[in-house]
Amino acid sequence: GAFNHMHIFLDPDPDPAISFKERERLFALPRSGWTDYDRKLISAGGGVYARSMKSIPLSDQVKTLLGVKADRLAPNELISQLLKASVDLLWNGGIGTYVKAETETHESVGDKANESVRINGGELRCKVVGEGGNLGFTQLGRVEFTSKGGLMYTDAIDNSAGVDCSDHEVNIKILLGQIVSNGDMTEKQRNRLLAEMTDEVAGLVLAHNYSQTQAISLVAWKAPEKLYEHARFIGNLEQRGRLNRELEFLPGARAIAERQARGQGLTKPEISVLHAYSKMNYYDALVESDIPDDAYFQFELKDYFPKVLAERFSAEIVIHRLKREITANHLTNRIVDHVGPGFGFRVREEVGADIPGLTRAYVAISEIFGVDELWGDIEALDNQVTAAIQMELMLMVNDLVRHTVIWLLRHHEQGVSIQSLVDHFRDGVRELAAGMPKPLTSTDRLALNRKVKYLSNAGVPRELAQRVGILAPMASSLDVVKVAWQHDSDILLVASVYFNLGKELQFHWLREQIGMLQIHTHWHDLARTRLSDMLNTHQREITAHILKRNRPLKKAKRMIEQWKADNRLAYARHAEIVAEFKARSSLDFAMLSMVVAGAETMRGSTLS
Known part of the structure; x- marks a missing residue:
């Protein structure tokens, strides 16, 4: 009716x-x-x-x-x-x-x-x-x-294509107006070209709106887990006068606590509002920075326009009078639609990075891991697999992106150029990906095979299931590449030492226990993340030490056995604590903090 x-x-x-x-x-x-x-x-x-x-x-x-x-x-x-x-x-x-x-x-x-x-x-x-x-x-x-x-x-979300289309129209007409005034095109040619681009502009607009609603749905899928992150971001926007919580009907502190108790997060309409504010906040920070002037981002500017314009009028596009605003807007949409609202604020709290620094790290990670191509292949599964399977695949990509972006920001100066980061890591990361699952432990290979089989049975092409399935171990790839580069070692050998060491020290089990810790405040969440990061650092540094001292042994397991013999007291103490913890029904922050600190002591003993 x-x-x-x-x-x-x-x-x-x-x-x-x-x-x-x-x-x-x-x-x-x-x-x-x-x-x-x-x-x-x-x-x-x-x-x-x-x-x-x-x-x-x-x-x-x-x-x-x-x-x-x-x-x-x-x-x-x-x-x-x-x-x-x-x-x-x-x-x-x-x-x-x-x-x-x-x-x-x-x-x-x-x-x-x-x-x-x-x-x-x-x-x-x-x-x-x-x-x-x-x-x-x-x-x-x-x-x-x-x-x-x-x-x-x-x-606003359901109607955003109209605004998006108007923006494209205005920016294209500004570009063509300059070209006509320079005498490089007649008015008649301009009008004909505008008509010819209608379908492509519609495609660009629809693709953006597809990405935006996809992003909101992905955030909603994990909303209960991200409630503290979202609440913290809302509070920060409100404190800076960028948001009126009551005017936008976003929950207050009491309502958030009640939702946390019920295991609920923000709803899609609330996430839609927060998503919009996140984009405004992100855009403003980029426009005020030097990001739009960085020559590396010229491809973002050109990607905004229809291909015929990008190919024929590349020189004119890069001097468009709104190039800074277009670049900032395009980057904002691309990044916020992938990492979700509030991630920029989360990054600032974790590692002290600002939005321009996050932008450089995100774009570098996207290039290093081929994120855009992988994401496109997942989107191509529309109506071939269930939406739940697609979202599961996308969230696995997002987990990798979030982890590795923070890793880059923690280990490299924010001013480092994107190209230098890409050149430093991309080849090693891709070599490691191509060598998977060879360097993994037998347990991890079995888990990977199960994941690939599960995704394949759900309709995901096996090659894509394999590429997504390895993302969990590939989250450690930057640590592996860093050690390989520092010690001029074969990437697969380093990876084999790294993953087998993790098994030997029960680090994977410890990470699972850290991930299961109950959090009651935003600070608990940050502390939990910090524990995992410390464990990763210990694993990387011990791996580096093993390679430095035991390289002549050539085989990963032999190297680790020699390291255990050389550090038997520290290793035995660590193994004893882990065994005791495994016998318990539950663990808390204090216990896991202690065992992570113990791992640091063990790492220190290896460097003496």
């Missing part, structure tokens, strides 16, 4: 192909309305009714569909029932606010004309809402609906 300001349309059992074709005809018909719909194409029990009628008769088919017993309903009552219908999609394309939260009054909504049809978000029985119109829901109405399992974003 459907309704507008004049009519109510009921089609209780439509033929999708026939009804789509008829609606398409009406769309192309000037000044058309529901009364122009061919009545012969409406299913039994349906019809078109004027909203001016006193009451509308309900057929048995309509009563069954809506779950009502009345034989007639007033038009506004019928509209309320339509809004509550058990359907897949509720699409709002009109004017007015039709859904609020139970906690809100009609007066607070500010749309008196629709009070008699308006319902609460918790009364909706549809699966998905699409907001083609603005303000069809209150924000609290959206939150109420999604808190009960419904799927929706916000009107």
